Amino acid sequence: MSNSVDLRPASTGQRAAEGTLERPMAQAQPGAIVEPEGEIAITIENLSLWYGPKQALTNVSMKIPARKVTALIGPSGCGKSTLLRCINRMNDLIPTVRIQGSLYYHGVNLYGPDIDPVEVRRRIGMVFQKPNPFPKSIYDNVAFGARVNGFKGNLDQLVEQSLRRAALWEEVKDNLKKSGLALSGGQQQRLCIARAIANQPDVILMDEPCSALDPIATLKIEDLMRELVKDYTIIIVTHNMQQAARVSDYTAFMLTDEQVTGQLVEYGPTEELFTTPKDRRTEDYISGRFG
Amino acid sequence: MQESLPITGASAQLRGAELERAMRKRWSKAPFERLIVLSLWLCGTVSMITTVLIVLTLAEETRAFFMEVPLRDFIFDTKWTPQFEPAHFGVWPLVFGTLNVLFWSMVLALPLGLAAAIYLSEYAHPNTRRILKPVLEALAGVPTVVYAFFALTVVTQDILRPLLGQDRVPIFNALSASIVMAVMILPTIASVSEDAMSNVPRELREGAYGLGATRLEVAFRVVFPAALGGIIAAVLLAVARVIGETMIVAVAAGSTPQITLNPLNSVQTMTGYMLAIGLGDSARGTVDYTSIFAVGSTLFIFTFCANVAANIIVKKFKEQYE
Ligand SMILES: Nc1ncnc2c1ncn2[C@@H]1O[C@H](COP(=O)(O)OP(=O)(O)OP(=O)(O)O)[C@@H](O)[C@H]1O
Ligand SMILES: [Mg+2]
16 A cells, blocks of 8 residues: 555664664663563564654563563653554554564564564454444444454354453443443443453553543453453553552563653563662652652 | 742632622623624524525415415326426426436445545545545535536537437436536535544544454444444535536436436426526416426425435434544
């Protein structure tokens, strides 16, 4: 298509090259970025991203473990959403975006020249900050992905199972024909999670999934994440550090400062990062001294 | 380091009668605003009175018509020959003239217009859209008399006749009028539908893309249904223009009232008839003269029904996304 952007990492744009030279490299403290144990689902290597001339990520490298919850934290505007949206190629939809570096999903280069972003998004699902159910019935919302992906099995069963896993079934089972928009915010968000699960993804990306919800709905979603992580790899962006501490196994702290935009400062097991941060800036952030 | 700033002003100190006075509506303080409100009210009233007068005139002359021609004939007679002996006043041939042109212009314009809207809103690069949309909208500004002669000369004589055969295409035919009518309403359909589709929130699109939908699936399964209300409004606008359009049908479609949906026939529409008689010299009070209003009332009823139907459809199928 004429308007699709060339996002292949190999084709380093002229400006991109200049951009990295002008700015100092993102320099993480030695030992501040830990490689998780066990199976790795996603490997990010030297990822940089620009919105037009404006850089949003600089040389991010990290490995995200499979079947674990990984949290991305950091002050507003540091590039958490941007990084998350790189993982399922959601940024392809923004015409001005340019990417450099690589992302691998179980060893497959997600930005490889022959990779179809639609296939990427089927495997790497997403739940957005603002609940965004389609203006369709609850049933049609959950069945949407299955329908566009040519699901052959029993659709009723899939819808029920997905709603059960999203802990929403009991609340909606008698009203599957009702509009998804008639639900409360928390229910809508669980509907969006059900919708993502129904697609039978491998990885689920969640961008501040609880920011529009009350504490009880938030707890429900957090419980759900702990439940889902038995089968799925979950990556969550959150502003709530207690939430990161509660739900995640690994935490990444990102930061934009005067020198470097969108850098990964520290990454490791959640407990270590919160109790014995290796970088001064992480310590400042988690103790609430800035950001 | 935080000093308490006086963020509440003196007005917060008012109490009792003083407070009451301060909070009153301030008509005297805004004579300009009152003037604006007054003139808006005047404009509204004038246009309402005009509408009422038009409807009254229409009703009065229509009543006069039905004093002479029984309503039964108007509805059940199948011929419309007011100027021949014996005169027939069955309105259906004129209604079918309108429906003929309406049907064929919609058959042509709907798929093209909606495809254009989907292309512009879902596929086109923002720059392409910035250029194409005004061009498209400029098409809507072409005077209809230009379309009318284009239909008669270029469409009928240079395209339809060579293509379909001289003897199969009469010089005045419904198809040529339908074709240029389609060209005329295409920008309306495309542009208004495109507005409706562009207004569908980005989150909905992202939600669908996030589930592995392709551009086409996003367009048809998410954007289109969510924008249906606006799209139906666009179609309705187009329908109203076609039904009410006079010049094109008067010039290109002919003046033979007949019950047919064959586009290769010469037909007369309701508006075509009204124009033909209106331009003639039938005196006030004659049946010829009052028949214009009877046909006008019929047209009015048709557009009214179309509006009601569209409202019902919108209510029923529109997907709310607030
Ligand atoms: N579509 C876009 N076009 C241009 N710039 C953008 C776009 N999206 C994000 N940015 C910029 O990229 C930077 C990182 O944004 P991003 O949304 O990733 O931050 P974030 O860490 O998710 O912030 P928040 O916590 O507020 O959601 C910001 O400076 C933002 O202004
Ligand atoms: Mg964000």
